[in-house]
Amino acid sequence: MSTDTTQVRVPSPAPATSRRGKGINSQTGAGWLFVAPTVLILGIFLFVPVLMAAWVSVSDWNGRGSPFGGTTNFVGGANYAEMLGGRGLPARDFGTSLRNNLYYVVLVVPLQTALALTLAFLVNKRSLKGKGFFRTAFYFPSVTSSVAITVLWLFLFSASGAVNGVLSTLSIQGPNWFQDPRGIIHLILGGGDAPDALSRPGFLGISPWEWMAGPSVAMCAFILMAIFTTSGTFMLLFLAALQSIGEETDEAAMVDGASTWQRFWHVTLPLLRPTLFTVITLGLIGTWQVFDQIYTGSQGGPSKTTLTPAFLSYTSAFESQRWGRGAAIAFILFAIIVVFTLVQRLVLGQADPTEPNRRQLKQDARSREKAASAALDPTVAVQGSKGVD
């Protein structure tokens, strides 16, 4: 090997990146060796399964033997058509699950983002004593298992549970949360019967009246649980962003006479845009896949109002033995998540229009944060606003 070194152009002008010196072979070898376990495991257990599921979703595999075996036939888009086009029970179940999950997403994502942002803002105030305590308190629920929290929630929201106890001190009769299938929009509209015009089956076999039902009372309990458990994580993201923005800009705006609201809306928020983007993207991806809580807590009830596509995919396969249907639902859900993430990118705009994909955006945001904090470093140290207490 030492002879090789002398033949290589040793005085290479770019030292940091091109170490084409001794050991390029060992670098290749070592490189592949090092990533081999990762590639293998991710490939086999994440990449290939997606391909296998794609096959199952266009086949009629019945659950026994291998999906590639002799008795399984190709059925084209039949499973997808059954979900999206038909009026039968499978399509209605899918429509119901989509409706439920849609309300869940539409309520959880904005609420948890707003709450996380508010908490981050309040906790970031320089004058706050006990920052560590607050950060811990708000982040703790995110650390616990979804199973443990669901069990706790089932207790708190039971008919005679703590939540109804608190409501009764305000003279409100709380509902039997997890057993109540009434949609809140229906309740707000007075809880009457469905008008005939809206009762005919519509999109995906669900009538417009049912589409308008809003999340059921039971689903609201789950919505509250989601906000409770994830606001802490996102609060930390916002906190990190706020701390890297630093106080300079805010103080400058204050000196210029801007009110608190103006400062927030026109100065801080635009600087937070990358983080906001990340938080909302993560929120969307997470809420569209809600499964653990439904599996542990309500299994889709009451009256299928907490049925979600992820759970429906699971039960179609693992209970009703309709593996093709279950796989088809999973892929449709995948498509929905991609669409929502793209729409969100369009709506929120991008920080830099020349960065086309999310990874680049995150890296960009991170490097901008690093640069910003480095620039502000001397002043930060003096003001002590980097809260390591």
Place this chain on the structure above:
Amino acid sequence: MKNNQLRLGIAAVSAVTLAALTACSSGAAAPSGAASPSGDLSANTNPVSVLIGSSGDAETTAVQAGVAAWSKQSGVPAEVKVASDLTQQATQGFAGGKPDDVLYVSTDALAGWAENGSLEAYGDQLSNKADFYPGLVQAFTVDDKFYCAPKDFSTLALVINKSLWTDAGLTDNDVPKTWADLESVAKKLTKGKVKGLVVSNEVQRLGAFMAQNGGGLVTDGKATANSQQNIDALAFVKKMLTEGSAAFNSDVGAGWGGEALGKNLAAMVIEGNWITGAKKDYPNLDYTVAELPAGTKQGTLQYTNCWGIATDADNKEGAKSLVEFLTTKDQQLAFAKAFGVMPSVQSAADGYKADNAAMVPFINGAAYAQNLPAMEGASDVFGELNSKLAKLKGSDPKTILDGTQTDLEAIVG
């Protein structure tokens, strides 16, 4: 060019792993590689696993005792597992190639599992085949193959909490015989936290009312879900719910009728033979059983499960021997005593009546009991119907049943 390299690389990786996987799969595809030697029990000592969906501790203990007795006698180790979701666990076991050897199979589940070959049709090989009630054998025959041995059967009846009954000043003469009686008695019994009648919101209980009104979900092979008799039956239940003299289990915070009865939340419930399990959970409970009140006629629902044996079982001979043991007259009478179900063998009928005088209304119900439809896809239709029945108080029975009619027409015939 970089993009091409990228795509090529990804294609290569996926092709290689997919090829490897398919190669692996053809090896693992053949089900039940290790065939058990036929006839000779002593040669196959694989443990026999039994998956049950228990109605309570009483049933679990009784089944464990029966299985342990067989295990001692045959020398083959055996284990009872209690499922928290029987259908899901069994389906996953079948699909994963590692099913339990013996499992409870209900009439709804039979169709699907028989059709995809998960279950072994061993019924004709049973030595006590002739002793089973013909109706039960019929329930477990698919395509002329008798799949599995009926393990017991039950009917639904009215179960009355004696102490709440006498507290309301009612006597034996007041036991309701008609719907009108039921309504007035339930009103009298409803006070404070106690509801006169508490029932599950499932068609598996409310269907009894349909039977009592001369209706039924499927009649003579045709779907009749939205017949007037069914609509009127549900309207009657709805009336009692809105009047407040009846409630659903979930409304009172109970998991099943036995719990509602035992915790004195209900004066009357509609449950099956398994109500005896409530006595073990709630020792202070004292109840009487009466035949369900008649609408236009007497009607009730009948349930039966069988001992299914998986095609991919590790020890089929052991499983068959176990099933034969568990369906003998003595073993069935022991189960009857423990959790009240009725033996599926005709030779045990007299013994049952003698041992369980309090349970005679159940066995009388067998004379006019109806079965819920059991063709493939039926349990999904019931799931949908049950989710609508949960909202019965605020809905129109006709709308609900019209929906069920459409769903049933899709799978019947």
Place this chain on the structure above:
Amino acid sequence: MARTSKAGAAGERQGYGWVINWAILFAIALVYIFPFLIQVANSFKSDTEATNAGLALWSNNWTQAAYTTLFANSNFGVWTMNSLIVTVLVTAGRVFFVSLAGYALARLHFPGRKVVFAMLIGVMAVPGVVLLIPKFLVIKQLGMYDTYFGMILPLLVDAAGVFIMKNFFESIPVAVEEAARIDGASTFRTFWSIVLPMARPALMTIIILSFQGSWNELNHFIVSTQSPELTTLTRGVASLASGQLSSGNQFPIKLAAATLMTIPVAVMFFVFQRRIMNSTGGAVKD
């Protein structure tokens, strides 16, 4: 002068605002903490008391019946052991594999590096729910269904962890490695003895996140196992909460189970909270 006077006024305003701010935050913090206090308190009450007086944090009849029944009537010990085995092995494995891959992507040049990078991104983009059924199929095909192997192997690598390590390694000055190279160390030696020890903070992050992730994992265990002997805490407690094994109002047992299963993660959290919260702020992981 205007500036100082404005600042002074701001200071006074901050005086008032300070108290209100703190009060609001404290109230919200109480709402966040209260449920856990209720959980622990009610796990020590009797069934009826928990149902009727769930809100009370104090009881006159403390009892540990729930805990004793939990251990007597369910396989809680087995569940805990399984969770421990899986978590320890997965964490150890992840630390090793993820740091190897992260180093390779950060510092080594080999053909196909871009492919691997793209694959990692792609994997992170696939939502977990799509993988529920297919993972079951693959595990079954490979013959590792219902084994420890099937539970642990798929979890041994995690794309986000690779990114964390990669980012960290990229921040280590190249000079250190160059020095090692010149001294004749092989790539692996350089990695193992020189660079890895410097990565301790990032490794701690990986350890903490892996511990938390695998201890709280549910849906992978649903699809990869079915035997009672292989049930972990998450699946076990979920079966307590629903299905035929749970009935009506036996809340103290369920709350006791939830409390016990939260203790290890909670302890880890309180010990390492600063690191967890600082790293979560910078590196996104859920």
